[in-house]
């Protein structure tokens with residue numbers, strides 16, 4: 081099966097200007113997302129990982145068109161998304177989102193069936209049909225309609241509320257669901273229930289997921305491909321097995337070795353990556369990771385490495401993988417050899 | 421054999437403020453030796469934080485009924501008078517939290533807070549206290565410690581604040597550190613830094629640590645022993661190795677099985693534990709896990725199982741451990 085890109089993201093940036101200080105000082109800018117290119121393929125789960133502040137949620141909000149990009153394009157199913165109300169409304173029927181905080185994303189004054197039916201009704205589904213679909217969905221997410229349909233959000237547990245959010249996202253029969261830390265606030269036993277539900281629904285409805293999480297175990301488990309972000313940029317992108325088994329960016333390697341060991345006889349001995357994630361207000365010049373990278377060389381602080389193909393279906397933004405980049409570990413440049 | 425440094429005997433905590441009493445902790449027995457780290461793990465609401473707070477007598481006294489005994493360094497904590505209690509908090513037992521901003525005062529610099537804390541417990545000069553604050557900051561590896569002592573909590577990153585809170589907790593040389601999910605809110609890269617730091621400090625100061633978490637991985641990284649809590653009771657307890665390799669309580673086994681982890685087949689469904697924990701205002705008479713347990717039989721619902729020693733090393737509160745033997749390591753894909 082050849083997979084079509086359902087979403088094509090090109091040159092996407094989001095800069096947030098900060099308020100000026102009272103006296104002087106040029107206005108500073110947060111480079112939350114700072115030039116990313118990637119595709120989301122039809123039917124896949126694309127995992128997104130990276131430290132807090134690296135731009136995961138901003139990317140999600142851009143994909144949802146909840147905020148406007150500073151520059152760049154998002155193409156959905158072959159057509160750019162127009163910034164008109166009608167076309168946005170249409171778009172949001174196809175692309176839905178589930179947030180981490182199960183509580184604040186539900187209207188406390190609406191019963192959960194009213195919350196779920198709301199979207200379809202706004203889009204013109206007759207009330208009766210919308211309600212029938214709602215009860216169907218409640219059933220599908222494991223909440224017996226007779227017991228739960230008329231409850232209010234505060235009468236549910238966190239796991240149950242997250243199921244309601246998933247049902248609500250499904251109510252418009254979308255093609256893509258963006259899950260931003262959707263299971264992160266759940267207890268492990270509930271998290272497993274919700275992950276299973278997500279797997280089943282994906283199969284049943286032929287969904288495409290963008291799955292954002294700081295839990296690398298969970299991302300490895302659900303994702304077909306994984307995108308590693310660092311300070312508003314893509315550090316590495318490739319098939320999940322490849323990124324987890326053969327990471328090519330030193331940041332990915334450090335992130336992966338930060339996962340706690342589950343083997344009491346083989347605990348982590350050395351800190352894989354020192355320091356905190358730096359501030360996206362003044363990202364370092366050259367490679368953004370050079371201030372923390374164990375392999376950094378002169379070229380790294382001077383030139384920004386491109387996100388380059390390192391093998392089929394696998395890209396990394398590191399000078400060590402770019403032929404002739406000037407990094408001592410880079411492969412020889414072929415063109416230079418041929419010119420001899 | 422020497423007595424354990426910290427000991428909980430049949431600890432019970434019931435909150436009586438609401439409509440019906442909430443039985444948050446229902447007979448917890450736990451010992452921690454000097455220089456030992458015990459991880460307390462369990463899902464939210466299982467009573468981990470309430471247990472820690474009971475050790476420091478931090479639960480609201482008027483609306484709480486406490487039963488059982490807390491002994492630290494040979495002293496009965498319930499019997500401490502106000503003055504002794506103030507000395508005990510921080511001087512004998514200190515606590516760190518998931519959210520450092522709750523422990524740190526926003527209007528004082530970190531240096532002032534640590535200096536103050538030391539001077540509340542010891543008659544030493546401001547300058548000497550400040551020196552000790554500086555060496556604590558160095559010890560928890562805060563870069564440019566001198567300058568950082570003069571900053572306010574909100575001016576620091578999450579990881580630095582966590583280190584500052586640890587420095588504050590250690591300021592009065594406590595023997596016991598109670599850590600309530602100190603790494604849950606941190607990034608993976610920072611979490612492992614803090615876990616290794618705690619391990620180091622524990623060894624260097626000979627601290628006894630109770631480390632609360634719901635992440636088995638974090639527990640394994642720091643703990644000698646692991647105690648698993650469910651509905652206010654410890655349902656299984658043993659060395660980290662035995663708990664991970666040969667657990668015998670169906671809940672512990674369920675927790676291990678439901679973990680998404682690297683060795684598993686992608687796309688396979690996880691072995692989730694069905695259902696949710698019982699209502700603490702209406703606990704069942706028998707085993708609290710029975711409603712979710714695939715091995716439950718009538719006797720489980722009738723009697724409260726005792727903790728029994730299993731032949732694979734752990735102690736488990738279950739009537740049917742004859743049915744729960746697994747191949748060592750099987751559950752973690754080893």
Ligand SMILES: Nc1ncnc2c1ncn2[C@@H]1O[C@H](COP(=O)(O)OP(=O)(O)OP(=O)(O)O)[C@@H](O)[C@H]1O
Nearest residue numbers: 096110111112131132133134135136137138139360
């Ligand atoms: N409206 C805004 N104004 C100013 N800065 C913002 C705004 N929204 C986001 N940011 C900043 O942009 C950066 C990226 O934010 P984002 O929330 O996308 O990161 P994240 O990787 O999802 O972090 P986390 O995992 O903590 O949620 C952060 O430094 C954040 O503080």
Ligand SMILES: Nc1ncnc2c1ncn2[C@@H]1O[C@H](COP(=O)(O)OP(=O)(O)O)[C@@H](O)[C@H]1O
Nearest residue numbers: 435442444463464465466467468469470471700
């Ligand atoms: N002050 C309080 N009043 C009433 N109930 C409380 C209070 N503090 C905690 N509880 C309840 O006690 C139970 C255990 O809480 P806690 O120990 O905080 O759980 P956790 O294991 O997540 O830390 C929960 O049901 C909680 O709602």
Ligand code: SF4
Nearest residue numbers: 367370373380398399
């Ligand atoms: S480009 Fe240089 S600094 Fe950046 S990740 Fe590669 S080696 Fe490290």
Ligand code: SF4
Nearest residue numbers: 707710713720738739
């Ligand atoms: S006592 Fe019975 S119900 Fe409880 S955990 Fe053991 S087998 Fe399950």
Ligand SMILES: [Mg+2]
Nearest residue numbers: 136137260261
């Ligand atoms: Mg986020």
Ligand SMILES: [Mg+2]
Nearest residue numbers: 468469470600
């Ligand atoms: Mg807690």
